Amino acid sequence: MRNIIFLITKFHTLIVFVVLEIFALSFVFKTNNYQGIKYANTSNFIAANVVNLSNEIINFINSSKNNKILTEENAKLRAQLTYQNNYSEDTLLPKKSDTYTYSYIPAKVINNTINNNNNFITINKGTLDGIKNGYGVVSSKGVVGIIVNTTEHYALIMSAISTKSNISVRHKNTNAIGSLYWNGNNPFELNIDNFSKTLPIKIKDTIVTAGFSSIFPPNLPVATVKKISPNPTSSFYICEVILTNSIPSLTDVYVVVNKNIEEIKKLNEPITINE
Amino acid sequence: MNKEFIYINTIRTVFFLILQIFLFNILPIGIFYIMVYPAAILLFPNATRKVLIVIIAFSCGFILDWFSNGNGLHTASLTFLGYSRSYILEYIRPISGWTKIDVPNIYQQGFKWVATYTTIAIIIHHSVYFFLESFSAINVLFTLKKMVLSSIMSIAIILLINLLFLKNNKL
Numbered sequence: 001m002r003n004i005i006f007l008i009t010k011f012h013t014l015i016v017f018v019v020l021e022i023f024a025l026s027f028v029f030k031t032n033n034y035q036g037i038k039y040a041n042t043s044n045f046i047a048a049n050v051v052n053l054s055n056e057i058i059n060f061i062n063s064s065k066n067n068k069i070l071t072e073e074n075a076k077l078r079a080q081l082t083y084q085n086n087y088s089e090d091t092l093l094p095k096k097s098d099t100y101t102y103s104y105i106p107a108k109v110i111n112n113t114i115n116n117n118n119n120f121i122t123i124n125k126g127t128l129d130g131i132k133n134g135y136g137v138v139s140s141k142g143v144v145g146i147i148v149n150t151t152e153h154y155a156l157i158m159s160a161i162s163t164k165s166n167i168s169v170r171h172k173n174t175n176a177i178g179s180l181y182w183n184g185n186n187p188f189e190l191n192i193d194n195f196s197k198t199l200p201i202k203i204k205d206t207i208v209t210a211g212f213s214s215i216f217p218p219n220l221p222v223a224t225v226k227k228i229s230p231n232p233t234s235s236f237y238i239c240e241v242i243l244t245n246s247i248p249s250l251t252d253v254y255v256v257v258n259k260n261i262e263e264i265k266k267l268n269e270p271i272t273i274n275e
Numbered sequence: 276m277n278k279e280f281i282y283i284n285t286i287r288t289v290f291f292l293i294l295q296i297f298l299f300n301i302l303p304i305g306i307f308y309i310m311v312y313p314a315a316i317l318l319f320p321n322a323t324r325k326v327l328i329v330i331i332a333f334s335c336g337f338i339l340d341w342f343s344n345g346n347g348l349h350t351a352s353l354t355f356l357g358y359s360r361s362y363i364l365e366y367i368r369p370i371s372g373w374t375k376i377d378v379p380n381i382y383q384q385g386f387k388w389v390a391t392y393t394t395i396a397i398i399i400h401h402s403v404y405f406f407l408e409s410f411s412a413i414n415v416l417f418t419l420k421k422m423v424l425s426s427i428m429s430i431a432i433i434l435l436i437n438l439l440f441l442k443n444n445k446l
Binding site for chain 2: 014017024025051112122183185186
């Protein structure tokens with residue numbers, strides 16, 4: 001007994017350190033998959049309120065720029081509205097039925113990190129506003145990310161500039177499908193995999209969402225090609241793109257709600273045979 | 276442990292945490308990540324009990340994770356630094372050795388010594404942080420590049436803060 005007490009008094013620093021370090025590391029590895037982000041994040045009430053304060057000051061400084069972006073979006077929507085009003089009677093034009101399955105919830109960004117390998121954005125809408133995990137988030141200019149955690153009043157987005165994020169995209173001119181990912185280097189440059197070398201892909205081509213995932217509506221602008229070169233070791237291109245929206249300076253976003261998402265999920269569930 | 280000790284050290288720690296959360300976490304730099312908060316742990320008086328340092332480091336890391344979506348990365352790396360601090364201090368002790376009232380800051384030890392101390396500590400902290408963050412052998416070169424760039428920036432800014440705010444007082 002005396003020996004045990006002696007050991008504890010001698011190595012108490014080491015014991016405390018090991019216990020605390022294991023505690024911390026368990027969180028690092030538990031949250032390594034992005035569905036499991038539950039521990040310490042800014043979507044909790046206190047942290048969100050404090051961070052909100054500093055963000056409001058930054059918003060105020062940038063308000064003229066944000067106003068310009070919103071006005072541009074208004075103008076674009078107005079143009080679409082007139083177009084639809086003019087041709088609403090014309091049955092030859094395809095009715096865009098797929099656009100009506102999506103509705104949008106506007107939200108304000110209150111925290112935004114871009115320094116880590118996996119970056120998160122906190123917004124001021126939560127489950128009370130109808131937001132759930134797995135919903136997509138877009139801004140007026142392009143794709144932002146996917147919701148990974150929600151509380152009553154706040155939600156956490158894993159932004160597209162995260163090494164764990166993977167969004168399926170389409171080359172607008174050739175309809176080729178690829179997947180958008182970030183290699184963790186420059187927050188303004190992302191990469192696309194799976195574009196075949198045979199395709200005529202050029203610099204400044206537009207990349208849009210594929211619409212397969214039922215998270216993002218199809219044909220939403222995502223990025224423009226910045227640099228493209230054939231990969232000598234495979235049959236694909238090495239494709240560098242720039243996002244059409246600048247995620248580091250986001251202020252207003254829209255959460256995409258797909259009305260049929262539950263039905264689509266049910267369809268994708270593995271078939272179980274009843275005996 | 277007297278009242279002055281608690282007073283001074285709490286103010287300094289809170290100062291570094293606020294600086295990190297409200298300034299360096301929201302700077303849109305991207306390629307490197309400036310972390311100044313390890314300096315709060317480094318500047319505790321030499322005679323502080325080691326257990327206390329480890330526990331304070333853990334709490335500071337926890338608060339930072341809470342405010343910056345760190346998911347345990349700040350906690351793990353800062354706790355490690357808190358434990359290894361006593362070994363660093365022992366390794367680069369002055370020729371005359373440590374006395375009970377010594378504080379490892381510029382005011383007492385001079386710029387050159389503090390620069391060495393900060394460099395060693397920040398390199399330890401940043402390697403733990405960045406290798407835990409990208410826990411794979413695939414991107415070793417890239418992680419290394421990010422680590423070195425971040426370390427250089429962090430060390431420079433911590434030394435600058437030391438010179439500007441903490442040179443002529445006991446803080």
